[in-house]
Amino acid sequence: MPTSEGIWLRREVAPNEQRTPLVPADAAKLIAEGIPVTVEESPHRAFPADAYAAVGCTVVPGDTWPDAPPTDVVLGLKEPSTAAVELTHRHVLFGHAYKGQVGGPPLLRRFGAGGGTLLDLEYLTDGAGRRVVAFGHWAGYVGAGLAALRHGGLLEAPLRSWTLEGFDALLKESRAGARALVIGARGRSGRGAVAALGVAGATVTAWDIEETGNLDRDALLGHDILVNTVFATEPGTPFLGPDDLADPGRRLSVVSDVTCDVTSECNRLPVYDRVTEWSEPVRRLHDAPPLDLIAIDNLPSLLPRESSTAFSEGLLPHLATVHRGDGIWGRCEEHYHHARRATKDK
Template identity: 55%
Template sequence: MTELHLWLRHEVRSTERRTPIVPLDARRLVESGVTLTVEESAQRIFPAEEYEAVGCRIALSGSWVSAPADTVVLGLKELPDDPAELTHRHIYFGHAYKQQPGAKDLLHRFAAGGGALLDLEYLVDDSGRRLAAFGFWAGYLGAALAVLQHRGRLVAPLTPTSKDELDALLQPAPGEPEFTALVIGALGRSGRGARLALLTAGVEATPWDLEETRDLDRPVLLAHDVVVNAVLATTPVPPFLREQDLNDPARALRTLCDVTVDVGSPLNVLPIYDRTTDWTAPVRRLREDPPLDLIAIDNLPSLLPRESSTDFSSALLPQLLEFETGGPWGRCIDRFRQASRELDIAEGEFHHD
């Protein structure tokens, strides 16, 4: 591997406390010869001092913009609006390849600067399986919040916690009414996490996966009290719920958590809402009579920042240790160029081949 300089940036989203690389794995990178610069960040679950102690360089928040051109900038969520021209290779979840709002503007910035997006969602093996993902914890937290909301115990604003504290909250109180739950996408990472959280809460969920969604039985879906969607569609499929379904007088569904949060995408399997919820206002009332509450938070794992970061970092570490222009990272570059062509964006002078 050629000498790699990674730059772990501060996250501009105030509720983002996760990190793609934890200090323990940062040590492995440094020992392997990687130069790792870590920006100061008051909100990151691991303080900069822990990175400095394992041999990382420390830099000011946001200073990645002036890093050397061959630096690879590493993050998780969206970039700030400036600079207008992105000159580096950036590794993060870009959400720009499925016609999401702002996608074209973002890819134009890369084209203008000659940089590239290596989207973590598309870091996959030869069979197309994701190599690093937060899915399990997203599912776990999505189901946990749905349980707490359904039981009238969800407190806003949300604050980060630990798994032990969350699991204690999930325990049913004596005499608390039972309810039914459905997990769609039950066999994937997110679905497995959702089912475990529901079991922790004393609820054995109905599991739906490919077979059940191929010929969707909406009346059965609507007969469940709580539904957790963990399906991320990659090709067009009929929506799981439509506006008219919410008005069905037989609807028992009261609490819906969309873990996937694919709002704005034409592939969205729940096109019944047009904006996400957040930590300040985690629940949105979609219907009043009978009530239907929606939870659609797009950074759920940040509510368990230590556990989710540790898991993700352990999966990403081997890929960073073998960072090269071919293999999984090469596929990321190919997907970036394909997405740019699909949006008729003239490719910039990409100078990192």
Template identity: 25%
Template sequence: MKIGIIREGKNPPDKRVPFTPDQLKVIQQDYTGKLKFFVQSSPLRAFTDQEFLDVGIDVVEDISDCDVLFGVKEVPINQLIEGKTYLFFSHTIKKQPSNRKLLRTILEKRIRLIDYEALKDEEGRRVVAFGRWAGIVGAYNAFWTYGKKTALFDLRRANECKNLHELHRELDKVQLPPIKIILTGTGRVGNGAMEILHSLKIREVSAHDFLHLYFDEPVYVKLSSSDYNRRKSDGGFDKQEFYTFPERYESHFLKYAEAGEMLISGAFWNPDAPRLFALNDIAGEDFQLSVIADVSCDVGGAIPTTISSTTITDPVYDVDRKSGEKIHAFGSQTSISVMAIDNLPCELPREASREFGVQLMKWVIPALMEENSGILEGATIARDGDLTIEFMYLTEFVNQHE
């Protein structure tokens, strides 16, 4: 089986790779005579062409002869090769309008699309993700943003740090007043963000104490869905029902927005679930949030102030509290500063890629050697010009006119 590692074509460029050079060397040795890797030449990767060549991996320009193609972000439509098997984050399973044409083209070109986001174990848990690194960098950027907004301290950008160790050392500069910080998300993203909070030695408090007590030090609360969602009919909460029928619930997040100054949002959001707050809520006198780091970066999603995503080169914009409109970052002391970078792990691309590659080596490479692998079948969105049964719900989305 010939496997190609494609050159990332999305703009702005992504420096991550599915596998590091050393990982490809190990896989190719472990599967001698069964797997052969080819890396498409790229001047932008965190790992250079020469690093792949140094461990005996072929670097080529044309990967059209490969059977399976691994990428990271969405593949530009004009670069899709007909009839191939692709693995990448397609960002289509939530019916994202910006990628409707991508999925339509995949069907037209009879491509088999395996989406990393849909790779799950027997218990239904995702097995490959960059979530931890999104959480780490997203939380770091929340404090970078707070430092810029308040002029209390000045951090280097995460992408200017050589590695995670250097990023943690940079946090020694942080000097915080007794602010209250909200963290949502109990998965990889939330746990990654907690690594930064713990590095800063910020104390975790209960939801009750967060809302009702005064502290003379910075504190944070980690909220789960049950803390800020209530059933419309009787105010109760049932986890399974919430995930199955989120439309039956309404948000009770506003009380936290009135107590906290910073929000680090890392929770998964279902489009049928309630938003945390309404955009017009930010004009209220009691709405205290002034820095929002939307790590999940669902534009038009759970956080209404996420009007658009941001980039590594231009990471923050402000939202005017009265008009709800996007304005220049840090242009007003009273506005809300929003960090919504949609490729956060790119700021620490080498380490993020290494951890991602470990996951692929454990779950995907062995599955490729199986016939009709369950894990790959379950993550196959499209094959032979059709959506698979599990993803038939995307039919109307694909056929919808722009």
């Protein structure tokens, strides 16, 4: 028999957000385990509402999550809309609220006002502190791919979402012998970046902790492309600074910041102050020699079906246990309470 404790998949309101943390095939598996799934209608989601209805989900209008049963867990990717300012449920999403980001305190206040709980997907970790699910591979893949397209003169604005086949076809067309540096190359995003640059025919240098601990700045500036995929949890030595932009010997011409920690104290690329958009994906940081920036904070949405399918597959076994609130979810909740206490102390 179905439990009354369900999953409520809400629509996303962030611009150009076509991803979903739960695809129809995996929703069907939750339903088979007795967990009801409610799905909000969304004109932008990569998977239509009919596909969810076909596997047994209940489909409801968008932004009705404030009326969800109190035992339901509300599932999304980015911050929910202001359909309700006070957040009363347990919400699973990427909050971007614990590392000093600009939007963090207001989001935490919404939870504090409503008595709800943020279960931040970024802090869903195993016993060793490793994230168990992330969009990292496809973020790195797309971020590096866009840099290769820019270097090859094939990046057109405004951006649109691609299929993987279409994106790879462009990458192969962009082959121009670029020298590319990936920082954080051993992580999910870094491995994705290396893979995309390989499709684009670039010569790739892979750096990780050892190389960034004793940064060879001349070597960094000697590449055509820099892709930053480092998931930093504390401040550290910047990879680029204002003096590097003005260096007349700099070969570097394209920077893709996959991490996009621009408003965080952990930012390792303090040479810009706002992300770029699908409408204008590239910003000129310096004119002579030229240096362009790509810093899009929802890169995987440019390959929405592939990235959603991979993420949903990784999240599925944990969604099946979310109502217990122990183990991996208990650790996730403790991160929230720690952040709330820190916010109150300021």
